[in-house]
Amino acid sequence: AQSVTQLGSHVSVSEGALVLLRCNYSSxxxxxxxxxxxxxxxxxxxxxxxxxxxxxxxxINGFEAEFKKSETSFHLTKPSAHMSDAAEYFxxxxxxxxxxxxxxxxxxxxxxxxxxNP
Amino acid sequence: xxxxxxSPTHLIKTRGQQVTLRCSSQSGHNTVSxxxxxxxxxxxxxxxxxxxxxxxxGNFPPRFSGLQFPNYSSELNVNAxxxxxxxxxxxxxxxxxxxxxxxxxxxxxxxxx
Numbered sequence: 168a169q170s171v172t173q174l175g176s177h178v179s180v181s182e183g184a185l186v187l188l189r190c191n192y193s194s195x196x197x198x199x200x201x202x203x204x205x206x207x208x209x210x211x212x213x214x215x216x217x218x219x220x221x222x223x224x225x226x227i228n229g230f231e232a233e234f235k236k237s238e239t240s241f242h243l244t245k246p247s248a249h250m251s252d253a254a255e256y257f258x259x260x261x262x263x264x265x266x267x268x269x270x271x272x273x274x275x276x277x278x279x280x281x282x283x284n285p
Numbered sequence: 286x287x288x289x290x291x292s293p294t295h296l297i298k299t300r301g302q303q304v305t306l307r308c309s310s311q312s313g314h315n316t317v318s319x320x321x322x323x324x325x326x327x328x329x330x331x332x333x334x335x336x337x338x339x340x341x342x343g344n345f346p347p348r349f350s351g352l353q354f355p356n357y358s359s360e361l362n363v364n365a366x367x368x369x370x371x372x373x374x375x376x377x378x379x380x381x382x383x384x385x386x387x388x389x390x391x392x393x394x395x396x397x398x
Binding site for chain 2: 216278
């Protein structure tokens with residue numbers, strides 16, 4: 168079974184500072200990888216996804232992530248934090264629902280709460 | 286394009302009761318998955334439905350059951366509610382032939398007293 172580790176349950180940055188949220192996955196086979204954002208009392212919104220194309224993936228709201236197979240990592244970055252970026256961020260990896268099948272489920276990390284200080 | 290909608294948004298039940306949560310898929314999507322998100326945790330996979338049949342299940346007991354209808358909408362039923370069932374229940378739709386990307390609804394927050 169897949170597992171996802173998000174280092175740091177809480178990250179605090181100043182407005183305008185670099186945002187770095189860390190994610191490591193367990194798979195030995197390059198999977199599909201995702202970052203989702205969750206604002207308070209809302210569902211999950213896709214930020215970006217890696218699907219075996221370019222290793223540097225650009226997403227919405229200025230976020231990007233780099234897939235590094237050798238490090239089994241998919242860290243999320245943003246050059247300059249904005250107050251509106253304050254939310255919880257989840258890294259997720261695909262896993263087949265059943266072996267031999269073609270349906271996928273997502274295995275999520277525990278999330279990282281990002282706070283942005285003025 | 287209509288997104289994923291869930292109802293109700295909030296509900297309170299007592300231990301031992303039963304609950305039904307509902308979900309309408311994003312148009313064009315043929316697969317529905319349900320996730321449980323406890324406070325401070327990431328979403329946990331409950332099960333997935335495709336062509337009205339359960340296609341896979343996470344580590345949840347049989348008192349968690351579901352249905353998918355011909356229009357791809359879905360229900361999650363939980364019997365004999367326990368206090369630990371208090372959580373945000375997220376419905377997500379997707380394409381079976383896709384990359385696993387899920388489109389989530391806003392969730393139904395269940396509180397069990």
